[in-house]
Amino acid sequence: MQIVLVILASIVPAGLMYLWLRSQKKEEPAYEKTCRKAFLNGVWSALPIMGMDLGLSIVGGIVGINKLHPIAVDFFETFFLFALVEELGKFLAFKKTLKKADYAYSRLDVITFMTIVGAGFGILEDVVYAFITSPGQGLVRGLTMMHAVFGFIMGYFYSRGLQSGKKSDFVLAFLLPYLYHALYDFCLSDKLPEDAFIFAFTAVSLAVLALVMVPIMIRFFKKSRSKTEYTEPLNRTQDA
16 A cells, blocks of 8 residues: 555656646647657656666676776766666657647747656656655655656756757756756765765755745746747747
8 A cells, every 4th residue: 555655646746747737728739739749758768768777787887887986886877877868868758749749839838848758757767666765755756756847947948949049058958957867866875975964965955946846837837828938939940
C-alpha cells in the first residue's frame, strides 16, 4: 500500500499540471493534440535514456572512471552522463514535438510543450524511483516536479531565441536546466562528506527553488495569455 501512495504522490502533481496546460485551449484541437504528443514524447524518451544512463555507467567502469575518487566518479556521472543525457533526450523529444505540430504555435505554446515534455519524462522516472527511494524522497520528487521545472526553463529561453534570433538564448535554453539538474543531483550524492554543509544546503535550496517555481509557472501561464509577445504566432522558419 505504501508503494502505491508513494507512486501517486510522485506522479499526481505533474499529471495535474499536464491536464491543466492541455485544457487551456479547448477550442483548438490541434493544440490539445500537440500537448498529448509532447506528453507521450516525454514519457517515451525516458525509457531509452534510462537504459543509456546504465550503459554509459558500465562503459565508464570499463574505461577506468570507477578507479577515481568516489566523489570524482559521482561528479563525472552527474555532470557528464546522467544530467547531460537526460536533458539532451528531453530536448530532442521537444524538437520532435515542434516538428510535428501542424499549426502556427506561439511562444507560450513552445514553453507549454517543453514543460509538458518534462512532466511526462518526470512521471515515468518518478515511478521507477518510487521503488528504490524512500517515501520522503518520492514525495519531494513529486511536489517539486523538477523535470517540469527544467522543461519550463528550457522552453522559456528556447522560445525567446525563436522570437529574438539570438544564439545566446538557445545556449541558455540548454545550459541553465542542465546545470541546475547536474548540480542538484551531485549535491545529493551519498559519497559527499556528511559534514559538508554547503552541499546539503545547496540541494535543499535548489529543491525549494523548484517548489517555488511551481506557482510561478502557473502564474506565468495565466498572465501570459493576455500578452501579445507570448501569444502571437512565431515564424516557423526561425525554428532552429
